[in-house]
Amino acid sequence: MSRYEVNKVVREMVMQRASLERFLADPHGFLADRPLEAEERRALAERDFGALYAMGAHPFLLWGWANRVAGIDRETLLDRYAEAVRPHGYPDFAT
């Protein structure tokens, strides 16, 4: 597992619009050359917030990213995101 690499690519998409747009246009292409595990790559490409959270992705970065990639209004996202992460409690997110 490469928690650091997940945080790094999530942070890049939060901070750099060009990277976010490349991801939105072609998730697998954007992630292809990143040193990620297969499951991390899948979870990022599929915007599987619950799986990323369970892996220990940084919750602050993950939420910022969810806001930019979910494509739904904030109120709906608040509920869906909480549902996705709730089963996982509070995993350690130290790197």
Add this chain to the structure above:
Amino acid sequence: MAKLVQLIGVQHNPLLYRRMLRAEEHPGMVEARAGYERMRQKLAAARPDVLLVIANDHLSQWFTDNMPAFLVGKAPRARGPFPHETEEFGLPTYTARVDVDVARAIIEGGFERGVDFAYSDEFVLDHAFTLPLTFLRPEMDLPIVPLFTNVMAPPVPPSSRFYQVGEAVRAIVDELPADLRVAVLASGHLSVEIGGPRPMREAPDPEFDARVVAHVREGNVAGLLRDSSWERMLRAGNFTAGLLNFVALVGVAGGQPATAADCVFLRTSSTPFFTWDLEEAEA
């Protein structure tokens, strides 16, 4: 000789900026806005020459490729926030001069007192700095010294360390050779949940927040340090560690009870106002 004239602690929820502009539409926000205005007046009345600001970055700048626990900014000019923060929260730009002499004195004084501050000649002020500064010093005319803390990326130093760093800052300011009036602003949080399972629409643990505010009011350092252990803060909300910036401030105060420690319990996030009027205390 320099002297500490005013200490202030407030929170930095970035959603406050837009809500404050339309305070009448949000329950409790008129009261919160009045609190920030009171803090602005306190800071102005203290007539400081320099403002030390203790706040944290949110992984925008200091990341785990190279994470400082405590860092002093010493570039001659400071500016923020980040473009993605402006975009998301509608935050205005804040610029300030940095008092480089005081910044350097804090770094060197830290080394002599067992605090190895990291330092930077090129940095951006995150919203944790610019939001309170925008409310408390809209003139942008007061030189600052930014002190960045890591409260976001564990491992984070224990609360006792934040308190010691505050004590070191107090000792360093006391010994500054220049005849300066120094104010300190700490920008932190009470209980808060971001990207975790608890609903982000509300403050996760107002009871915890009330107790912390009472510790600050009473100068109960032991209680404050106990309630700001990583495990205790995590139980109150997953990013409650912003409280550690207030622990550092209580260290700057030498553990004295605050002149006033109030809190507006907004539904979205408890909004504390901590002040130590140090000249009055002297008189």
